[in-house]
Amino acid sequence: MADKYGPIFTIKLGVSRAIIVSSWELAKECLLTNDKIFATRPKSVAYEHLTYNYAMFGFSPYGPYWRLARKLATVQLLSDGRLATFRNLRQREVKAWMKEIHERWGKKDSSSNKVTLEMKSLLGELSLNLIYSMIVGKRYVEYAAWREDGKQNDSNSWRKTMREFDEFTGGFLISDMIPYLKWLDIGGQEREMKKTGKALNDMAEEWLEEHKRKREYCGEGIDQEKDFMDVLLSILQVEEMPGFDSDTVNKALCVNLILAAHETSSVAMIWVIALLVNHQDILKKAQHELDIQIAPFDEPIDMNGRPGITNLKASPLKVLLSPRLPAYLYE
Ligand code: HEM
Numbered sequence: 001m002a003d004k005y006g007p008i009f010t011i012k013l014g015v016s017r018a019i020i021v022s023s024w025e026l027a028k029e030c031l032l033t034n035d036k037i038f039a040t041r042p043k044s045v046a047y048e049h050l051t052y053n054y055a056m057f058g059f060s061p062y063g064p065y066w067r068l069a070r071k072l073a074t075v076q077l078l079s080d081g082r083l084a085t086f087r088n089l090r091q092r093e094v095k096a097w098m099k100e101i102h103e104r105w106g107k108k109d110s111s112s113n114k115v116t117l118e119m120k121s122l123l124g125e126l127s128l129n130l131i132y133s134m135i136v137g138k139r140y141v142e143y144a145a146w147r148e149d150g151k152q153n154d155s156n157s158w159r160k161t162m163r164e165f166d167e168f169t170g171g172f173l174i175s176d177m178i179p180y181l182k183w184l185d186i187g188g189q190e191r192e193m194k195k196t197g198k199a200l201n202d203m204a205e206e207w208l209e210e211h212k213r214k215r216e217y218c219g220e221g222i223d224q225e226k227d228f229m230d231v232l233l234s235i236l237q238v239e240e241m242p243g244f245d246s247d248t249v250n251k252a253l254c255v256n257l258i259l260a261a262h263e264t265s266s267v268a269m270i271w272v273i274a275l276l277v278n279h280q281d282i283l284k285k286a287q288h289e290l291d292i293q294i295a296p297f298d299e300p301i302d303m304n305g306r307p308g309i310t311n312l313k314a315s316p317l318k319v320l321l322s323p324r325l326p327a328y329l330y331e
Contacts, residue, residue, distance in 0.1 A: 014177025016042065036062075044176045045190055046168040049197040055244045055252035058260055059169070065242050069253060076231045077134065077257065089133050097126045119273060123266040131261040135254050136207045137227035158203060164196040165259055204251035229254050 001009070007023035021027050030038050040062035043054075051059040057069035076082060101117065108115040128140035144158065173189055175182035185191060211229050215221075220234060229250060236246035244252070276283040290301070 014174075015179060016177060042176075044169075045173050045182065046171065046193055049190070049193040050165055050168055050200065051256070052201075052244070052248050052252040055248050056256035057253065058256050065244070068241055069249065072232065072235065073253060073257060076235070077228045086134050090130065093126060093129050093133070093139075097122070119270055120266070123269045124262070127265040127269070128262050131258055131265070133227070135228040135258055136211075137229070138207075157199065161196055161199045161203070162259060162262070164192075165200065166263075168193050168196060200255055201251065204255050207254070208247060208251055228257070 001020065002022040008019065008021050008026050010017050010019050012018075019030075021030060041059060043061075047054060047059045054060045055065075055069075057066050057073065060066040060069065101122070104117065105115050125141055132138045132140040132143065168189075171189075174186055175184075175190070182190070207229060211233060215230075215233065221230065226234075232250045232253060236250055240246075241249045276286065
C-alpha cells in the first residue's frame, strides 16, 4: 500500500482512523518530534474490563494519572534505592535456583555427562519468584503449591489468567472498531474478559486484604522489609490519585507490574543464554571477566548498578532485539 499511497496515509478501522507510517524519517517525526500528540493509547473493551478501567498505567491514557502512577512504580519499585533493598532477596532466589539446577545434575543418568534443562519454565519460575516477592511478598512456587492444596485447587488458574490477559489485551475485538455492535457480544468474548478480570481482581483483593491484616497486627514495619504493596498502602493513605480510589490503584499497579515483568524478563534471559551458547568466544570472555575481574573470590555478584559484561553499553533491550534486526537500525 505504501508504494501506492506513499510513506504516510490513513485508513479507517470502523469508526477510528489509523495512520500508517512506513519511513523512519516520518516515524521519528511522530514518535520523537511530536511524541506528545502520539503518546496516548486507544481505548478498548479489553482494557476496560481487564485493567481496572485503565488504572493499570501501562494502559492508561496519557495524562496526570499516568504520570503519577508511573512515578510511583519508578521511584518505589524500580529505583536503585529500592532495588538495593531487594538485594538479599535476589541473592536468595538465584542461589535456590542454582541449587535446583545442581540437584538435577546430581540426578542425571550416570552414563552421560550432560543434563537437559527446559530453560523457559526454569527462568519463568525464577522471574515469577522474584517479581512476586518484590511486589506482594510471596514466592510464586510456594504460592502456586498452596493454591493447589487449598480449597481453590487451581494452581494453574493464575498462569491461565495471565495468559488470557495477554491474549485479550493483544487481540482484536470487532466492537472496538464498530462500537454499536458491542451489545451483541459476538463470540461471547466480552463475557470471557469479564471473567478473567474478575479472576485477576479476586487474587489481588486477597493479597491486599492479607497486607492490611498484617498491618493491623504488626504495624507498618520498616522500609527495608516492605514489599511494593506495603509501600503503596502507606503512600496512598496520604496521596490521592485522580480518578481512582486507593485500593483500586494499589491492586492495579501491583497486577500491572507482575504481568509486565514476568515474561519480558525471562524471555530476555533466554535470549542472553541462546546468544552466549551460539557465540562461544563471547561466553569465554564473559566467564573470564567474571572470574578474573569481577568476582575473583567466588563472591555473589549483584549486577545492579554495574555496567554490562563484555559490552559496557549492553542493555536488555539490545540483547533482545539484536538477533532480529540489523545493527544499523539502532545507530
Ligand atoms: C527485558 C525486559 C523488558 C523489556 C524488553 C521490556 C520492554 C518494554 C517495552 C518495549 C515497553 C513499552 C514502552 C513504551 O511504550 O514506551 C514496556 C513498558 C512497560 N514495562 Fe517493560 N520491559 C521489560 C521488563 C519490565 C519489567 C521487569 C517491568 C516491571 C517490573 C516492566 C514494566 C513495564 C510497564 C509497567 C510498562 C508500561 C509503561 C508505561 O506505560 O508507562 N517491564 N516494557
